[in-house]
Amino acid sequence: RVGELFTRRIAGEPIAYLVGTREFYGLRFEVTPAVLIPRPETELLVELAIDRLPRQSRVLDMGTGSGAIAVAIAYSRRDAAVSAIDLSDAALALARRNAAHHAVPVQLLRSDSYAALTDQHFDMIVANPPYIVDGDHHLSEGDLRFEPVDALTDHADGLSALRIIINGATAFLDSAGWLLLEHGYDQATAVRALLNAAQFTDVQSWPD
């Protein structure tokens, strides 16, 4: 078994897929090649979310994948009602197992962006969407070669998923609500412009 794992690792397969787990925010997450491997950078998004979340509020995680962000928030903030959506049934099944493993209630729903959400309002929306530009060389290097490509890139300018989330958010957010997004290292100016154009105030960028 070690020999087989060694061979797969030599071929570049990420450790997280070989062992089937990855630690995120101090919690153990089951991962499969159906989802992005949770990254330490994204822990900043969780910290900022927890800091800003009012008591007893409703949070939506868009494109939850393994459920890492949603489960970490639900685990740290037992007062929060956490919902999470994803387009992938395999991701939803995995997120359900990760929520169950940590015994936190996360409401999971299959949805293409906001499509399946009707009449729901949130105090906060969080997302780590696919933001890598089509054709970026990182997509064909290292761990990324083994991760689900639709979780990494929008196959366009890298901003299209961010645009959809930002432009749709106001319909689902309370007026004092927060939208917290992870984006690429070179996208801060563009993302702030999108947020300002969508009438968001108190727009901030945080390098992770």
Ligand code: GLN
């Ligand atoms: N930050 C990740 C990477 O550079 C990409 C995550 C994403 O596209 N949401 O590998």
